[in-house]
Amino acid sequence: MAQKVIKYIGRTTDFRGNTLWELVSELPNWGVGRLLIRNMFQRYPEPCYMRILKVQSVDEQPGEIRKVRVTVEKTWRGVTQPKPVEIYSTSYKADYELVPQEQEAKYLENKKKLEPVVLPTKIDLPPLLRELVSEETGNPNPQMKVHYKLTHNKLARLAKDGEKPTINFELGLGQPKPVSAKLYEGIL
């Protein structure tokens, strides 16, 4: 008999790996202390991995993929979050992979780190609103505060006094990044 050929049909997925319960339920001591990765996040050059701290099993629900409550120390694009993070609602995704203990060094030695984005504190108003406000107040160049909401995993921050923002929210098209400069050839 010829070699068995597996032919996949249906929609494709970008996920690769197992659900978290499939990984954790097989391990001694529920895999506490082991390194996990999400394959979806391996697209970044900076290391993205999670260290398991605690596992709580959750009963299986009929008709659903089994979930599990896992507390991890999360490192995303080289930045380790100060507080442990709980994975529950995304634990059903078949995108997790366990890192063999001898390969953990590969992730831990990758010292690349995402630089935090510094946002400007003030930006210009949109043209019509600017006209309206400057007519009312007499200020020729009124500005508004940048909306910013602090969350536990946000890597952007507002610029401090005298600091130069790394990102510019000027009105209009703005300056494209060097990667995508080709798209604007002959236009800008």
Next chain:
Amino acid sequence: MLRAGCQLLTQSALPAGKTGGNSFALEFVRWRRKPRWLPVAKSKMFRVPERKKQTEEERTELMRLHNQYKTQLRSVRQFLREENVRIDETSTVDHIVLTPEQEEAEFQKCIEANAAWNAAIARERDQRLAKEREEKVAYVQERLEARQVREEERREQANQRVLLEIERSKTYITRENLDAAIETALANPVDHNYAIDLAGNLYQGRSTTQLPDASPEPNQQVASN
């Protein structure tokens, strides 16, 4: 009806000659497509939609534009929200600003008006309560009188029964006249047997000897024949 209207609209309002075919004309999809609640068509059941890949440069640029737009829009909304709060706090357009003395006077005026209302309502209430009290007294009085009449009637009836019994007690069989009553009963035996013929004539007594004559004189006609 709507469908017909839609076609009419597309045909009459946008003639093909002017717009250059249907490519520019309005398309009403509401009455053409499958309703949302019907299942996937058989011909489409196993169709696998193609997933289009974005190039790196396109993805980066779209992400940048998205971030820029969203941040600007959120900032404008925040600006307008803060403006509204500021205007609400400082504006005097929708209400009249009063000095403390005026406010106090206004308050006193309100209190007086309230007291006047209370007094008027209290008057009405007293009148109503007095009327209700009178009605209640009258009702109770009426009921008491009715009860008295009822009692008297009852007493009268009882009296009459007692008198009747006293009257009847004259014919009672007592220990004294028991022998006499027995003697009387034995002397006058009563025969309750009787016979009825086809004509309904009643013949008293079991051992009666009276025979039906040619023209018998019936003792009694059975009433309920």
